[in-house]
Amino acid sequence: MTGYLAILDGREVWYLTSLDRIEGGEDLPQFDRDDDNDLSAHPRMRRALLWARSGSAAGVYSFLHWSDGTDLDGLDNSIRGGGEIGERLGRALVVECRWARCGSCGLKIRVAVPDTGNPFVTPERLRAHRWVKSCPACGQALRPYVAEIVRVVADSPIP
Ligand SMILES: [Zn+2]
Secondary structure, X not given: OOOEEEEEOOEEEEEEOOOOOOOOHHHOOOOOHHHHHHHOOOOOEEEEEEOOOOOOOOOEEEEEEOOOOOOHHHHHHHHHOOOOOHXXXXXXXXEEEEEEEOXXXXXXXXXXXXOOOOOOOXXXXXXXXXXXXXXXXXXXXXXXXXXXXXXXXXOOOOO
């Protein structure tokens, strides 16, 4: 696997630029091939392996999400060039992808949400982040802390 060792909150993380590829990722906790294909070059997300939970030898497949307009192609270039990235990395929120449904119209959506039990997910980062507030189909309020809607399953509303 290609990628770059970086430091987030004093912990080692494995950062994957948009061009890095994961072979045999199915062995990684929480790896999802569809997410990997769809999100590797996302304008607000990058993939990372984290060793946040004790007892986990393999890095947990996760995502970093920025809601402040950080230029992630520029960040990738800095990492490739060995430049300073700590400040920009520190503005990211660690998220993971899960399936959810809109509580009003039933639309099935793949969302990126923070795991609040993860030590990287601090109250300060939750406060600083901007969230997706409403369902893209019906406009009703979503559950709190949706960082990104990464996929919508068309025609999925429950009749
Ligand atoms: Zn809805």
